[in-house]
Amino acid sequence: MARVRLESVQKNFGKMIAVHALDLDIAEGEFFSLLGPSGCGKTTTLRMIAGFEVPEQGRIHFDEVDITFRPPSQRNTGMVFQNYALFPHLTVFENVAFGLRARKMPFAEIKQQVHEALQLVEMAGYVERPVTQLSGGQQQRVA
Numbered sequence: 001m002a003r004v005r006l007e008s009v010q011k012n013f014g015k016m017i018a019v020h021a022l023d024l025d026i027a028e029g030e031f032f033s034l035l036g037p038s039g040c041g042k043t044t045t046l047r048m049i050a051g052f053e054v055p056e057q058g059r060i061h062f063d064e065v066d067i068t069f070r071p072p073s074q075r076n077t078g079m080v081f082q083n084y085a086l087f088p089h090l091t092v093f094e095n096v097a098f099g100l101r102a103r104k105m106p107f108a109e110i111k112q113q114v115h116e117a118l119q120l121v122e123m124a125g126y127v128e129r130p131v132t133q134l135s136g137g138q139q140q141r142v143a
Contacts, residue, residue, distance in 0.1 A: 002062040003028045004049060009058035011044050013133055018044040022058070038137025051075045085143055086131045092118070092142050093127040118142075 006024040010017065019041040026032045034042045047053040048060060051072035060068045067075055086095050093114055100110045118124040121141040131139055 001028050005061040006045070006049070007059045007061070009045070009048060009055045009060060011041070011048060011053055011055050018135075019048070019055070028063075038141070039135040041135075043136035050077050086139055088130075088132050090131065091127065092123060092129050092131060092134070095131055095142055 004024070004026040006022055009019060009022045009024075011019040022041070022045060024045075034045065036042050044053060048055055051067070051070060051074075054069065058068075059066055062075070087098065090098070096114045096117055097110050100113060105113075114127070115124060118127065123138065123141050126134065126138065126142075131142060134142065
């Protein structure tokens with residue numbers, strides 16, 4: 001196991017800053033938990049450590065080796081993916097409406113039910129967003 005160090009790491013998705021100037025030092029062999037509210041950058045941080053995302057700024061080190069731009073296959077890390085049975089090519093609205101459309105429900109009723117469901121989980125402002133642009137917690141609420 002290696003020491004993991006993030007230095008001023010930042011990740012943006014368009015104009016949204018998902019992780020801002022994060023400094024983190026995890027000692028070799030340390031048991032570590034990353035906690036925070038939905039959308040705060042936990043999953044994005046883990047994806048950067050694993051090599052699935054590249055930061056716009058900052059550096060990621062394993063021991064003293066800079067691995068910021070190394071692909072996942074060269075990092076010797078493991079990751080369990082969050083899988084919420086969402087269709088990655090559809091928007092939030094389309095994912096929530098999928099079952100209702102399959103039942104051939106009238107569109108006006110689909111729109112109303114989707115809006116009500118998304119309001120309940122505080123996701124009404126994300127109807128047109130692709131689910132691939134949501135945080136892990138947001139994806140969980142959509143599912």
